Amino acid sequence: MTEVTLVGAVAMALARAMDEDADVVALGEDVGVDGGVFRATEGLIERFGPERVLDTPLAEAMIAGLAVGMAAQGLRPVCEFQFMGFVYPAIDQIVNHASRLRNRTRGRLSCPMVLRMPYGGGIHAPEHHSESTEAMFAHFPGLRVVIPSSPGRAYGLLLAAVRDPDPVVFLEPKRIYRAFKEEVDDAGEALPLDVCFTLREGRDITLVTWGAMTKETLAAADALAAGGVSAEVIDVATIKPLDADTILASVEKTGRCVIVHEAAVTAGMGAEIAAQIAERGLLTLLAPVERVAGYDTVMPLYRLEDHYMPSEARIAAAARRVLEFA
Amino acid sequence: MTEVTLVGAVAMALARAMDEDADVVALGEDVGVDGGVFRATEGLIERFGPERVLDTPLAEAMIAGLAVGMAAQGLRPVCEFQFMGFVYPAIDQIVNHASRLRNRTRGRLSCPMVLRMPYGGGIHAPEHHSESTEAMFAHFPGLRVVIPSSPGRAYGLLLAAVRDPDPVVFLEPKRIYRAFKEEVDDAGEALPLDVCFTLREGRDITLVTWGAMTKETLAAADALAAGGVSAEVIDVATIKPLDADTILASVEKTGRCVIVHEAAVTAGMGAEIAAQIAERGLLTLLAPVERVAGYDTVMPLYRLEDHYMPSEARIAAAARRVLEFA
Amino acid sequence: MTTVASFEIGYNQFLDPDGKAVQPLPEFARNPQDLVPLYRGIVFTRRFDAKAIALQRTGRMGTYPSSLGQEAVGVGIGAAMRPEDVLVPSYRETAAMLWRGVTPEEILLYWGGDERGADYAGPREDFPISVPVGSHALHAAGVAYAFKFRKEKRAAVAVFGDGATSTGDVYEALNVAGAWRLPAVFVAINNQWAISVRREAQTASETLAQKAIAAGIPGEQVDGNDVVAVRHALDQALETAREGGGPALIEAITYRMTDHTTADDASRYRPPEEVSAQWPNDPVTRLRGYLVDNDAWSKGHEEALIAEIDARIDAAVETYEATPPQPVEAMFDYMYAELPAPLARQREAMRADAAHGRGGDHD
Amino acid sequence: MTTVASFEIGYNQFLDPDGKAVQPLPEFARNPQDLVPLYRGIVFTRRFDAKAIALQRTGRMGTYPSSLGQEAVGVGIGAAMRPEDVLVPSYRETAAMLWRGVTPEEILLYWGGDERGADYAGPREDFPISVPVGSHALHAAGVAYAFKFRKEKRAAVAVFGDGATSTGDVYEALNVAGAWRLPAVFVAINNQWAISVRREAQTASETLAQKAIAAGIPGEQVDGNDVVAVRHALDQALETAREGGGPALIEAITYRMTDHTTADDASRYRPPEEVSAQWPNDPVTRLRGYLVDNDAWSKGHEEALIAEIDARIDAAVETYEATPPQPVEAMFDYMYAELPAPLARQREAMRADAAHGRGGDHD
Ligand SMILES: Cc1ncc(C[n+]2csc(CCOP(=O)(O)OP(=O)(O)O)c2C)c(N)n1
Ligand SMILES: Cc1ncc(C[n+]2csc(CCOP(=O)(O)OP(=O)(O)O)c2C)c(N)n1
Ligand SMILES: [Mg+2]
């Protein structure tokens, strides 16, 4: 067992994955001797050499396009995009190629690859460094979209992502890269993809979230608990394919639901979850489903950034509105 | 008044817009002497010359990036992307620049531009020619996303889009480019953006849709009418910003709602609409909200294509389920 | 101002439009008989192409992109590649694909709207056709990286058009291939048109071959209607690539003799005289001329070949037309290695809809 | 094989590292006095830069990208541009921005996390800093198109780094500028590093200037630490561009003397000796040497200049730190020309939340 941060757990999982499978290669900008600008690939080049840890030229479409070719040849590329705000030039390669090569060739060729990137706001970074457009990836058929929210889940889910035979977009909540440490056993054990993790059981209301927002949501659950409210907190973790059953079962129990994400509210992943509840869990609802989410604005520069991000107080207030609804 | 098809109305609106404002320029691949592969720019180069109707080199990021520079200088570029499947290389320019230049400069510079593209399936086209990822655009803050569903609305909404001071993604449902004709008065009158159009009033159920799916949805409404059911049909038209009020008012009246779109269901725009109903209209609902949408698969090649697209029968069946719910 | 770098772009041709050798032919072509297979490949492609267009015109197949007039490029590429090399083609590489062992049946099935047409029984590692112009050049770089990584003497060949050379993807692919000395060969088929846009409107660069200079890799032009020149350039570039000498860009100059695809009408944007002026460059007559002049081909050979090819093509059409469509749920079955639960639910719903006749009945 | 095209890339320098003229200086520099404003610009940038880093280090400002060592490039660009030209910079163009009239206050405000820092009171048409590397080169092409369209004698100048030259966007921008003969000048600041990646790892091309050849436009190298060479190259390229002669690419060779940004630690990936070996090329000492040798500068001048600059910078810091943040709802107010109804609702909800203390209280 090692005490690691979330970013430390990413590095640990990468090393483990590369150790166990010689076809795994890591590529991206500054992933080599620099160890990645967040140090998520620290130590890899020393251990696995420059043929498996590739500092690429600066071109994101190229990173993803290379990975498609590598993966079709049986390698398992793990790409790092330095920030989610810089993945957009690669969208064409991801949506038109990586996500559909298996389908296009009836399974003859496939794209086992991981597209890692730090995402989300809250670190007082410059423009374009605070994106959270996970819903965009979730909408594209053929992808998996996985978001860890703790060192342990970062380790286990990233291992699962690397071993998965299909492309996985792996979004790392950089605001909590170093927010806290956890004991993680580097035993190569993956966590299951495609399922939610119930972080806290509760009876009165279901709080659904993922990524860095688990922190605020758990804090809101604490605040609610202080007022005698028992909140269930679900970390969706794999947002696509969505494990709606776990969420629906929870809402069936509590009758009330608040969904929390920092991405812009319109057509965010919260909409999909609310829609599934409206479709399949309508009769279990005792109150409207609320979304506490980012506004439909560009993430402001850092002086106002904290006002953009859903706060514990906003989450708790929404939960109280939903709880008071009768 | 002229009888025109939807694509004819697009061409008519473009000519009108270029005629009334010398700063409007059209650019894209094959928009010049070829008149666009769907003829949406037919006649423009003859009338306005090659300085205002620009056949570009083949590069979509370039088309959008050029347009950002042009628009910041006060031109009003109208870009054509030959098919929505080829707009992805331009996403970076759209999301990182066009959608936020006004915000980034506190209004000093802005991006009055239209990003036109044929979208959707159903014309038996090759791979990558049948995309409908309107939800992706709707999720990005700072954009307008407009989709006409008739010649009249194509004309009026495109004029509005060109005159709008901000970037507008204008998605043209190519399956109904020539499906029917309408009398359209080329008088330069725009239709309002940001509002839904109620195509048919009804009491029993609300059918919400846009683009080519209005055709199947209206047909389903006919079929329901034959069974004595009065369906209200709403064409959302501007899917971002979303006029949820019109939809909620309708659902308040009917108590039942089916949302129809051909895009993949997960995190599609239907999710946003269902979520808003679950949030703001829950008490008015007499039945779960259903979505009849594309599957979370790649649009199949043409032999199976028709099985992907929501059919009149699927829509009517969903409506009956929702109507029978008690 | 001191000069710090200088570059030259060469052009190569062996057979002139009349089929006369303008310089000694390379080793592989010393014996005229050895060129007969190339001739067969060119003629096969031309006749297959004509049939495909006829199928489209009669509503028996979807949109199809003809390679009329540029068959020699694909055959030259195919002939230079080894089976273990990997082809990463765009949509107009019928000639190279056929040479590599993709069957006429598969090609018809693909353009006939059936994904099984990309599940090649032959070259299992070749990429399917790439429709997003230029995007696949990067895949070739990735494939080449895998070869280099595994120390295999193989090369990847990306083929794309003049229009594609304007895309950032092609540039990025050339650039990384250069930076990493990848065993990749890039072929830009300059057929002078990207749908309605002339080669001159794509770029101010005098040649497309010189795009290589930006990536620090060799670039050269060849007469794309001279299959000997194409094959020779590819032979050399592939050999260099496989031996660790790095990538190259080859511009093959040819002409698109017909519409962009069956959905296009080239008469809208180019005069018929421009097209007819190109017929004297035809790769078929050129190579046939050489073979006949060198007693390697006769009218009898030609008739036998046509008959043989047509029989093969007719058989392919028959198989194609007799192939029932996939079950509708096939659209789900290759999205992931294992069907995730939500998709399984959608698949079930679709089957139920289909059973109730609520499937596709669009017009 | 016949040669069909050939190209040369030149390199230019006027002042060597010791400040000696290696060739006759161009017209604008004939009188040493006329170089004093350039010297002031370089020194201003250097001192401003040091202050900005100090602010960041003491928690009074956010991440900041230093231009230490490459100030002459920006000053040369700024000096060659006319006010009515448009600058399209990346994040490291502090020198050029200051020269163009962006105020120190604005620059501090921007890096201090306030969008108002990009609402320049001076050069109203200049683009804000572009963070997505390479993407803004296309904007310069679009701006240039607008100039050409309106028949204005103006030019757009895009500035980006060596890393950026690997992006498809930069290539696409050069290419369309060439195809359309746009009045755009592209400056690639080759400071040898893209964060931790060496120039040599970006591309196999011997020079970055030769990237121009792929676009069919002129490309040349200059010594980027020689402000005379930079300004001269820009003067010529801008004049050509404004007069309708088309675009150019200029590679300015320099060196990034410090961390990539304040968030970087360059000691992880490059030896300190490599950096110290570059100090003899310093643009400040070089130009000062020339001025002193030519009796255009003295110790007294230097002291007065420093005092003047520091006073100006101190005033800017004071204003910056005294600037209250925008009202929180400012994040809504520039998204669209008119606030759409759903956003107005969100804005109201946010104001209510803020009023109830439910705004940002993150850690
Ligand atoms: C990225 C992208 N943009 C646009 C298209 C539409 N399109 C298909 S082919 C073509 C022209 C391609 O020209 P070229 O590269 O010269 O190849 P050719 O068709 O001549 O073989 C265009 C614009 C596309 N398929 N992909
Ligand atoms: C498209 C994109 N990818 C990645 C980044 C992260 N990043 C910021 S600066 C930089 C290196 C840029 O190097 P160069 O172009 O040489 O400019 P320099 O920083 O040396 O001035 C990188 C990778 C980015 N900002 N944009
Ligand atoms: Mg072509």
Ligand SMILES: [Mg+2]
């Ligand atoms: Mg650099």
